[in-house]
Amino acid sequence: MTVQKTERPPSGPTEVQTLDGGPRPKGPRRSPGRLAGLTPYLLLAPAIIVTVLLLGWPLVNNGILSFQNLNMRQFILHLTEWNGIDNYKEVLTSEDFWRVTGRSVAFTALNVVLIMILGTLVGLLLARLGRKMRTFLLVGLVLAWAMPVVAASTVYQWLFAQRFGVVNWVLAKVGFDSMADHDWLATQYSTFFVVLLLIVWMSIPFVAINLYAATTTIPKELYEAASLDGAGAWKQFTQVTLPYLRPFLYATTFLEIIWVFKAFVQVFTINEGGPDRLTEILPVYAYIEGMGNQHFGMGAAIALLTIVILLAITSFYLRIVLKQEEDEL
Amino acid sequence: MKRSLMGRLWPNLVAVVLFIFCVFPVYWMFATAFKPTGDIIAEDPVWFPTDATLEHFKTAMEVDHFWTMVGNSLTVTILAVVFSLIIGVTSAFALARMRFKGRRGFIIGFMLAQMAPWEVMVIAIYIIVRDADMLNSLIPLTLFYMVMILPFTLLTLRGFVAAVPRELEESAMVDGCTRMQAFRRVILPLLAPGLMSTSLFGFITAWNEFPLVLVLNKEAEAKTLPVWLSSFQTAFGDDWGATMAAASLFAVPILILFVFLQRRAVAGLTDGAVKG
Numbered sequence: 001m002t003v004q005k006t007e008r009p010p011s012g013p014t015e016v017q018t019l020d021g022g023p024r025p026k027g028p029r030r031s032p033g034r035l036a037g038l039t040p041y042l043l044l045a046p047a048i049i050v051t052v053l054l055l056g057w058p059l060v061n062n063g064i065l066s067f068q069n070l071n072m073r074q075f076i077l078h079l080t081e082w083n084g085i086d087n088y089k090e091v092l093t094s095e096d097f098w099r100v101t102g103r104s105v106a107f108t109a110l111n112v113v114l115i116m117i118l119g120t121l122v123g124l125l126l127a128r129l130g131r132k133m134r135t136f137l138l139v140g141l142v143l144a145w146a147m148p149v150v151a152a153s154t155v156y157q158w159l160f161a162q163r164f165g166v167v168n169w170v171l172a173k174v175g176f177d178s179m180a181d182h183d184w185l186a187t188q189y190s191t192f193f194v195v196l197l198l199i200v201w202m203s204i205p206f207v208a209i210n211l212y213a214a215t216t217t218i219p220k221e222l223y224e225a226a227s228l229d230g231a232g233a234w235k236q237f238t239q240v241t242l243p244y245l246r247p248f249l250y251a252t253t254f255l256e257i258i259w260v261f262k263a264f265v266q267v268f269t270i271n272e273g274g275p276d277r278l279t280e281i282l283p284v285y286a287y288i289e290g291m292g293n294q295h296f297g298m299g300a301a302i303a304l305l306t307i308v309i310l311l312a313i314t315s316f317y318l319r320i321v322l323k324q325e326e327d328e329l
Numbered sequence: 330m331k332r333s334l335m336g337r338l339w340p341n342l343v344a345v346v347l348f349i350f351c352v353f354p355v356y357w358m359f360a361t362a363f364k365p366t367g368d369i370i371a372e373d374p375v376w377f378p379t380d381a382t383l384e385h386f387k388t389a390m391e392v393d394h395f396w397t398m399v400g401n402s403l404t405v406t407i408l409a410v411v412f413s414l415i416i417g418v419t420s421a422f423a424l425a426r427m428r429f430k431g432r433r434g435f436i437i438g439f440m441l442a443q444m445a446p447w448e449v450m451v452i453a454i455y456i457i458v459r460d461a462d463m464l465n466s467l468i469p470l471t472l473f474y475m476v477m478i479l480p481f482t483l484l485t486l487r488g489f490v491a492a493v494p495r496e497l498e499e500s501a502m503v504d505g506c507t508r509m510q511a512f513r514r515v516i517l518p519l520l521a522p523g524l525m526s527t528s529l530f531g532f533i534t535a536w537n538e539f540p541l542v543l544v545l546n547k548e549a550e551a552k553t554l555p556v557w558l559s560s561f562q563t564a565f566g567d568d569w570g571a572t573m574a575a576a577s578l579f580a581v582p583i584l585i586l587f588v589f590l591q592r593r594a595v596a597g598l599t600d601g602a603v604k605g
Contacts, residue, residue, distance in 0.1 A: 050416065061456065125340055150537065150579070154576045205351070291452060307446055
C-alpha cells in the first residue's frame with residue numbers, strides 16, 4: 001500500500017492468489033541440474049541488491065551515525081568522532097523527547113480512532129446506498145483520496161487562512177464573530193486541528209472504499225440464515241457483518257497507524273511543526289534536530305528510537321500478519 | 330410505513346453532505362485558481378469563478394525554474410518507475426512460479442520493505458549522498474524512488490503473474506520454447522494491463538514524494554514540484570490565486586491517473602477479499 005497516499009500506497013490487486021509454486025512438470029528443454037537451481041536467485045538478485053544497498057544500508061548507517069558526535073563542525077571537516085551512547089543518553093533524558101513521543105502517540109491514536117470510526121461508517125453507508133448515490137459518493141471519495149498530499153496541505157492552508165479563508169468566513173457567519181480573523185496556525189491545538197482534519201479527510205476514502213469492497217463479498221446466505229434464526233437488523237450487523245469484516249478492520253487499522261505515525265509531510269507542510277515547535281511529532285522532531293539544527297548524530301538517534309517505537313506499537317499486529325502470510329505462502 | 334421513507338431518505342442526505350466534505354477542498358483549489366484576484370479577496374467569498382482568468386496560472390508558470398522542475402519531476406518519476414518495473418517483473422516471476430529455498434523469507438522481506446519508514450531515514454540518506462558528493466543531483470533521487478516503489482511493484486506483479494494460467498506457459502514450452510521465450514511471448518503480453526496499473530501507482534508515489542527531495546536537493550535547479558509547491562505560498566506572500574494555480578498544476582495529472590485507475594483498484598481489492 002502506501003501508496004503511500006504514497007504517499008499512500010494504493011491497495012492494488014496484490015493477491016490474485018493461485019500460487020502454489022509447485023514443481024514444474026518436466027518440460028522438453030529443462031536446463032539441467034545445478035544451473036536451474038540458481039535461476040530464481042539470479043532473477044531475484046537485482047531487486048535484492050538494490051533494496052539492500054538503498055534501503056538496508058541507510059538503515060544501518062542510521063544506526064552507525066547515532067553513535068557519533070556529528071555536528072556542523074565534524075560534518076564540514078568529514079570527521080568521525082565516536083561518542084558511544086551519549087546521543088541516546090541525551091535524547092532519553094531530555095524532557096523534549098518524551099513530550100514529543102507522548103504527543104506523537106496521542107496524535108496517532110486520535111487520528112486513527114477518528115479515521116477508523118468515520119471510515120467504517122462511510123463504508124457501511126456506501127453499502128446501503130442505491131446504485132446512483134453510491135457512485136456519486138464514490139466519485140467524491142476518490143477525488144479526496146487522489147489529491148496529492150502537498151497540494152492538499154496547500155489547499156487546507158488556504159481554507160483556514162486568517163484573511164479571506166473560507167472557514168473563518170463561515171464561522172463568523174454562523175455566529176462566532178470572534179473567528180472572523182482567527183489565526184489557526186498561532187496555537188498548538190488549533191494547528192493540530194487543521195492537521196488532523198487534513199489527515200482524516202485524506203484517509204477516510206481508503207478505509208471506506210476498502211470496507212465497502214469487503215462488504216460486497218459477504219455471502220447473502222449468511223444474512224438469510226441469520227434472519228431465519230430471527231435475528232434483527234442490529235443482531236445481523238453484530239453477528240454477521242462485523243465478524244466478517246474484522247480482518248479488514250484490523251488490517252486497515254494497522255496500516256493507518258503506520259501512516260499517521262509517520263505523517264511528516266502533513267505536519268511539516270502545514271506549519272513546519274510550529275508554533276514554537278509545539279506540533280512536532282517524532283519524524284518532524286528528528287528532522288528538525290538532525291537537519292535543521294545540524295545535530296546529525298542526535299537526529300539519527302531520535303530517528304532510530306522512532307523506528308523502535310513504531311515497531312513496538314505495531315509489533316502485535318505485525319506478528320499476526322507475518323504468521324498469516326507464512327501459513328498462506 | 331412512516332419510518333421507511335425516513336429510512337430511505339437519511340442515507341442519501343448524509344451521502345450528499347459527505348460528498349461536499351470530500352470534494353469542497355478540491356473544488357475550492359480549482360475555483361480559486363481561476364478567479365480574478367478581486368474575487369479571491371472579496372469580503373464575502375465568491376463561490377463560482379464567473380470571470381474565469383488564466384492570470385494565476387501564468388504567474389505560477391513564470392516562476393524561475395518552473396519548467397526545469399517539471400522536467401526534474403518527470404525524469405525522476407518516469408525513470409524510477411521504469412527501473413522498478415524491469416527489476417520487479419523478473420523477481421515477480423521467480424516468486425510466483427518457482428519453488429526454492431528462502432522464497433517465503435524474500436516475500437516477507439519485501440512486505441516489510443514496503444512499510445519502510447523513509448520519512449525518518451532522511452538524515453542517514455543525506456549523509457550518505459553528501460559523502461558520495463551527489464547532493465542536488467537527480468541520480469540519487471531516481472534510485473531511492475525506485476527502491477521506494479519496488480516492493481509494491483514486485484508484490485503486485487507477483488499476483489498478476491500467478492493469475493496467468495500455468496498451462497499457457499507449459500504448452501508454449503511443449504511447442505519448443507525455452508522458459509525465457511515462454512515468459513517473453515506468453516506471460517509478458519498477458520501482464521500488460523497489470524504492468525500498466527502497477528506503474529501508474531508507482532508514478533503517483535514518486536511524483537508526490539516530498540521529504541527526501543526536501544533534504545537532498547536544495548538548489549532550485551535540482552528541485553522537484555512538491556518542494557516547489559510547498560514553498561510557493563511562503564515565497565508569494567498571500568497570492569492565493571497563484572498558489573492554488575500551482576497546486577492545481579501539480580495535482581491534475583495525479584487526479585486524472587487516479588480516477589482512471591480506481592475501478593481496477595477496487596476490483597482488485599474485491600478479488601483479494603474473496604480469499605480472505
